Amino acid sequence: MPSLTRDEAVARADLLSVTRMDVALDLDRGPQTFHSLTRIHLTATGDGDTFVDVKPRELHRASLDGVDLDVGLLAEGRLPLAVTAGEHVVEVEATMAYSHDGEGLHRATDPADGEDYVFSHLFLDAAPAVFACIDQPDVKAPYAVSVKAPADWHVIGNGSGEIGDGGVWQLAETKPLSTYFVALCAGPYVSVTDEHDGIALGMWARRSLADQLQEHAPEMLEVTRRSFDYFHSIFGIRYPFDDYDQVFVPEFNAGAMENPGCVVIRDSYLFRGAVGRDELLTRANTISHEMAHMWFGDLVSPQWWDDLWLNESFAEYMAHRCLVEATEYTEAWVDSTMSRKSWGYGAERAPSTHPVAGSPAPDAKSALANFDGISYAKGAAVIRQLIEFIGDEAFLEGIRQYLGDHSFGNGTLADFLGAMERSSGTQLSEWSRGWLLTAGVDTIAVDRAGSVTREAPADHPADRPHAFDIATYTEGAQTSRQALTLDADSAPLTGLDLDAALVLPNAGDLTWATPLLDEASLAALPTELPLITDAQARAVVWVGLRDAVALARVDPRLLVDLGEAALPTETNDSIFSRAGMHLTGRVVRVLLPEDEQDAARARLTRVGEQVLASAEPGSSMALHAARLVARTTDDVEGRLVPWSQGRDLPSGLDGDADFRWILLGQLTRRGVIGAAEIDEALARDQTMSGQLGALTARAAIPTEQAKADAWADLTTNRERSNYELIAIAAGFWGPQDLTLVEPYVARYFGDVPPMTAWLGEDALSRVASMAYPSRFVSAETLELSRAALAGDLQQGVRRSIVDQQSELEEALASRRAFPQAG
Structure with a gap:
C-alpha cells in the first residue's frame, strides 16, 4: 500500500480544505469488524482530481454531493475523487476490521474476565482504517463523533461524551484536529x-x-x-x-x-x-x-x-x-x-x-x-x-x-x-x-596540559557550539568546576585542577556529546566513582562509558569492574537500575566473550546480594537489587526455587506476580521447570501480564521441540497480538546451551521479514528488533544480516535490522579491540 508522499500532500492541501468531519461508528457488531460511516465536509479551491483515504474490510458505498462514486475504483487505500471549485460533502460507508497489532482500532480481550476493550491509535497513517478522511497532518478539521457500543461499555474520546437513544454515544464536537489525533476508547x-x-x-x-x-x-x-x-x-x-x-x-x-x-x-x-x-x-x-x-x-x-x-x-x-x-x-x-x-x-x-x-x-x-x-x-x-x-x-x-x-x-x-x-x-x-540540520554526536576531551577539544564525526562534519561544564574530583570531592562555551575545535583552560584524579567533561550533562576520559581518569574511576556525591556527574560517567565501550574505545570489563565497585553504594534508583540492566543485558550478555560471561554475571549477583542486605527492607533500592539477583544468580536451590515458591522473599515482594515470572523464566531456561509448571503458574495469574509471562517462559524451555513450537508461534501465528509476539521473542534466545537455537539465526532473516503480510509496520519493527539474534556475535551472523539487507525489505523491518546489525558490529569491534587475555 503506497505511503502518502509530501508532493501529494502539498497538492491535495492546495486543492482541498476540510471544514468538518462527521464520523459514526458501530462497535456492536461482533469482535472482528465494525461499521464506519463518514461525512467529509470540504471546500475545493478549484477543479481537480484527488483522492480520499480509506482502508476498509469492505467498502459498501461512497458518494460526492449525493452522487454515487464507483467503489470499484478503490485501490491501495485510495478512492479517486474529482471535485469542482466550491463546497462538497463526501460520504463513505464501510465495514472496518479491528486490529491486533496496536494500530488503527485495536481490540483486545482481557483474560482475567473475558471482557473486550477497544482503543484507537491513528498515528502515523492508520486513521483510514477507522474512517474515511484526508489523511495528512496539515488538513485539520473539527470532528463530531458518534459511537454505538454494547450496553455495558463506556466510550471515551476527544470530546466529552453522553449516551443517548439506542445506546449511541455522542461526543462533543472537537476543535480542529489532524486526523492522527482522533481518539476513541470503548469497553467496560x-x-x-x-x-x-x-x-x-x-x-x-x-x-x-x-x-x-x-x-x-x-x-x-x-x-x-x-x-x-x-x-x-x-x-x-x-x-x-x-x-x-x-x-x-x-x-x-x-x-x-x-x-x-x-x-x-x-x-x-x-x-x-x-x-x-x-x-x-x-x-x-x-x-x-x-x-x-x-x-x-x-x-x-x-x-x-x-x-x-x-x-x-x-x-x-x-x-x-x-x-x-x-x-x-x-x-x-x-x-x-x-x-x-x-x-x-x-x-x-x-x-x-x-x-x-x-x-x-x-x-x-x-x-x-x-x-x-x-x-x-x-x-x-x-x-x-x-x-x-x-x-x-x-x-x-x-x-x-x-x-x-x-x-x-x-x-x-x-x-x-x-x-x-x-x-x-x-x-x-x-x-x-x-x-538541528546536521546529524552526529561530537566528542569532548580534556588535555591535562591545559586545553579542551571537540571533534565532530567524520561522516557528519559540523560546527556546533557547546555550552557545558567541566568538573574535577579527587577522593570523591569536587576540586574545581568551570562553565564554558566551546565554539572552536579547541580552547585553553584556566582555573581547573588538572592534577585531580578524575577530570569529567560535561559533568552537568548540559550538552549533547560523548565525554572522552583520559587514561588517568579511567584508571581512577573504580576508586573515585563510588565517592562522588553528585548524582548527575555519576550518570554522565556511566552513559559516557556506555558510548565509549560501544565505540570500542574502552574495555567492557571496566564497566563490570565499576558495577562491582560503585553500584553497592549507589543511592540513585535510575543509575542503579539502568546501569544494572545495561551490564546484564548488553555488556555481559553480548560484549564479553562467552567464556567470561558466567564469572562476570556472578560478580553482579554479589552486587545485588550486597545491596539487598544493606538496603532498607521494602525500599526501591532493595527491589532493584532483588531483580538484579533474580536476573543473574545461579543459586537455583537457595534463591530461584524458594523465591519462585514465595519462600524467603525480600520484604515487599510477597505476592508480586511479575517478580515471580522473572524467576520462573530463569528456572525455565535452565531446564529446572517446564510446561506443566508454567501452566500451573498461569492458572494462578489469569491476567494479561500473566499471559505474557507464560509466553516468555514457555519460549525459554530448552528443548528442540519447545524451540520449534515457539518459533512457529512467533513467525506464523497471525492471531498473536504485538505484545504476545514480543513476549515470545524475549524468551526464545535465552538457553544456556546456545547450540539449541543456533539453527534459528539464519531462519530469523528468512522468517521474520515476511510477517509484514499480516503485521503493521510499527509492531513488526518492534518484533524484529526483539527477535534479532544478538547473542550470536560472529562474522557468520553479520554476513547473514548484510545479505538480508541487500534484499527487498519493508521499511520498518529494514530499519530494525540496520540498527541491530550496527550493535552487532559494535560487539565484534569491541571483542577485536579487547580480546580475551591469554
Whole structure:
C-alpha cells in the first residue's frame, strides 16, 4: 500500500480544505469488524482530481454531493475523487476490521474476565482504517463523533461524551484536529475522576485493574494537576481542549499517545506489584510529556512529518523541566541521562542516524523510521543548548509567540526559528545548521596540559557550539568546576585542577556529546566513582562509558569492574537500575566473550546480594537489587526455587506476580521447570501480564521441540497480538546451551521479514528488533544480516535490522579491540 508522499500532500492541501468531519461508528457488531460511516465536509479551491483515504474490510458505498462514486475504483487505500471549485460533502460507508497489532482500532480481550476493550491509535497513517478522511497532518478539521457500543461499555474520546437513544454515544464536537489525533476508547472501562482549575479530569482502566487504578490515581492526578499549573504559567495559553482523560489501555505499542483530551497510555504503568521510584518517575514523566503535547503537537501540529521534532523534542524537554520545577521528582534530569540520552546516543551511533530536524521525509513511512531517540532525547538536549544560547526568558517568549501565531494550525522549523529570532534578537541560521540540520554526536576531551577539544564525526562534519561544564574530583570531592562555551575545535583552560584524579567533561550533562576520559581518569574511576556525591556527574560517567565501550574505545570489563565497585553504594534508583540492566543485558550478555560471561554475571549477583542486605527492607533500592539477583544468580536451590515458591522473599515482594515470572523464566531456561509448571503458574495469574509471562517462559524451555513450537508461534501465528509476539521473542534466545537455537539465526532473516503480510509496520519493527539474534556475535551472523539487507525489505523491518546489525558490529569491534587475555 503506497505511503502518502509530501508532493501529494502539498497538492491535495492546495486543492482541498476540510471544514468538518462527521464520523459514526458501530462497535456492536461482533469482535472482528465494525461499521464506519463518514461525512467529509470540504471546500475545493478549484477543479481537480484527488483522492480520499480509506482502508476498509469492505467498502459498501461512497458518494460526492449525493452522487454515487464507483467503489470499484478503490485501490491501495485510495478512492479517486474529482471535485469542482466550491463546497462538497463526501460520504463513505464501510465495514472496518479491528486490529491486533496496536494500530488503527485495536481490540483486545482481557483474560482475567473475558471482557473486550477497544482503543484507537491513528498515528502515523492508520486513521483510514477507522474512517474515511484526508489523511495528512496539515488538513485539520473539527470532528463530531458518534459511537454505538454494547450496553455495558463506556466510550471515551476527544470530546466529552453522553449516551443517548439506542445506546449511541455522542461526543462533543472537537476543535480542529489532524486526523492522527482522533481518539476513541470503548469497553467496560472503570474510572477515577477529579477536577482541577475548571478542567474535568478522568483516569480509566480495564475493570480487572480497578484496584491498581484506585491505588495509583492519587499520585498520577497530583502530577497531572501540577503539570497543568506549570504549563499554564509558562505557555501563556490555557489548556485548549475539552475534558482531560487519561486512558490506560492494553497492548499499546508506545508509552502513550497525546490525543487531545483523550491521552492513551500503556496500562503496564498501573503497576500491580512492587515498584521502584525510577519507575514512578518514568510514569510521571510520561504524564507530563503527553500533556506538553496538548500545546506542542496538538494545538500547533507539524505541517509535514519532517518536523516531528517540534512535537517530540519539546514534549521531552518540557516534561523533564516540569518534573524538576513543579513536582517531587527533582532528579528527573539524572533519569533523563540514564534512560533517555543513552537511547539517543545509541541512535546516533547507528548508520540510520539523522538530523534532529529537516530529515528527508518524502513520504509518511520514511518519517516513521526517524521516530527515535534522536527526535526525543537529542532534540531535548538541543533545546537546552538553545536556551544557553539565547537565554531562558527569550526562549519562553519565543514559545508563546510560536504557539499564539499558529494555534489550531500547523507550524514549521522556519516558523519556530523565526519566533525565537524575534524574541531574542539573535540570528539562528548557523546555530540551526550545526545543531538541528546536521546529524552526529561530537566528542569532548580534556588535555591535562591545559586545553579542551571537540571533534565532530567524520561522516557528519559540523560546527556546533557547546555550552557545558567541566568538573574535577579527587577522593570523591569536587576540586574545581568551570562553565564554558566551546565554539572552536579547541580552547585553553584556566582555573581547573588538572592534577585531580578524575577530570569529567560535561559533568552537568548540559550538552549533547560523548565525554572522552583520559587514561588517568579511567584508571581512577573504580576508586573515585563510588565517592562522588553528585548524582548527575555519576550518570554522565556511566552513559559516557556506555558510548565509549560501544565505540570500542574502552574495555567492557571496566564497566563490570565499576558495577562491582560503585553500584553497592549507589543511592540513585535510575543509575542503579539502568546501569544494572545495561551490564546484564548488553555488556555481559553480548560484549564479553562467552567464556567470561558466567564469572562476570556472578560478580553482579554479589552486587545485588550486597545491596539487598544493606538496603532498607521494602525500599526501591532493595527491589532493584532483588531483580538484579533474580536476573543473574545461579543459586537455583537457595534463591530461584524458594523465591519462585514465595519462600524467603525480600520484604515487599510477597505476592508480586511479575517478580515471580522473572524467576520462573530463569528456572525455565535452565531446564529446572517446564510446561506443566508454567501452566500451573498461569492458572494462578489469569491476567494479561500473566499471559505474557507464560509466553516468555514457555519460549525459554530448552528443548528442540519447545524451540520449534515457539518459533512457529512467533513467525506464523497471525492471531498473536504485538505484545504476545514480543513476549515470545524475549524468551526464545535465552538457553544456556546456545547450540539449541543456533539453527534459528539464519531462519530469523528468512522468517521474520515476511510477517509484514499480516503485521503493521510499527509492531513488526518492534518484533524484529526483539527477535534479532544478538547473542550470536560472529562474522557468520553479520554476513547473514548484510545479505538480508541487500534484499527487498519493508521499511520498518529494514530499519530494525540496520540498527541491530550496527550493535552487532559494535560487539565484534569491541571483542577485536579487547580480546580475551591469554
